[in-house]
Amino acid sequence: MKSVFKKLSYVFFPRRCRLCGEVVELDKELCWDCENINEIKSPVCLYCGVEEDKCTCKKKKSDYNGIIAPFYYEGNIAKALHRFKFREMTELADEFTLRMYNAVCGNYSEISFDFVTAVPLGKKRQRKRGYNQAEILAIGIAKRMKIDYNTVLYKAIENKEQHKQSRRERKANVFGVYDLVNNADVNGKTILLVDDVKTTGATLGECAKMLKLYGAKEVYCVAFAVVSK
Ligand SMILES: [Zn+2]
Ligand SMILES: [Zn+2]
Structure with a gap:
């Protein structure tokens, strides 16, 4: 019974x-x-976010100062992200941000961040989805870190969806699409930039480049998952 x-x-x-x-x-x-599940363990290659003994990036430089994540993009983590992003299961953010916060504490413990920000979504896509998944994560992490969350970037140009582009097309697809919002103050700041997933790093690199063009001192990234190959 x-x-x-x-x-x-x-x-x-x-x-x-x-x-x-x-x-x-x-x-x-x-x-x-x-x-x-296996969480990504230190020491991590800050150039690509993969554990040092598995990294194949040969320290390929980007505009950001580091990228870390608690997980590789595979198996149930890929499913989790899909549910969070496309099936409105935003309640998963609680556990996502806890794991991301732990990764920040473990890998960026020496860094003193001024604030947290997120990779912006285009207006059209945000309206369609109803939320920016990266922003939800960034706000949750900022809360856990007890520092501010600030929206400082916006998407000035609507590009094609990045996850539908080939690896080769990704860099060109994001080139010049982000800009600084009015009155955002990034000058001399050390910023934690948040996205849900890092694939080639083109999006995070482009956002970091913009923040630095406007005077940001350092931009470190955290994602929920990184693609390992
Ligand atoms: Zn690497
Ligand atoms: Zn599970």
Whole structure:
């Protein structure tokens, strides 16, 4: 009898994994995959966000000073991001920002940030989705770090969706599309720039380049996941 109720309750009030959003048993916080997941461990290559012994980037320089993430973009982390981004499961942000905050504390402990900001979405896409997933993460991280969140960038040009571009096209696709919002003060600032996922780093690089053009001192990035190859 009990198991019937249990089964029914999954259907009507499914409990979901805090990290990836998969349905789990009622007494579980995380699904089996997430309980056994490998977080990215220090030392990390700050040029690409991959663990140093797995990095193949040959320290390819970008306009940002570092990129880190708690996870690689694979398996249930990829599913988690999809649910967060395209299926409006914004409640996952709580666990995402906790893991990202831990990565910041572990890898950027020496850095004193002035504020946190996010990679902006284009107006059209934000209206369609109803939220900017990177901004939700950035606000959550800022809260955990007890520093300000500031919107300082906006998308001046609507480009094609980055995830639909080939690796080669990505840099050209984001070139010159971001600009500084009116009255944003980035001069001399050390900024933590947040996005949901880092693939080639073209988007984060372009945003960092803009912030530095307007006088930012250093721009460090954190994503929820990095593509490892
Ligand atoms: Zn899970
Ligand atoms: Zn690397």
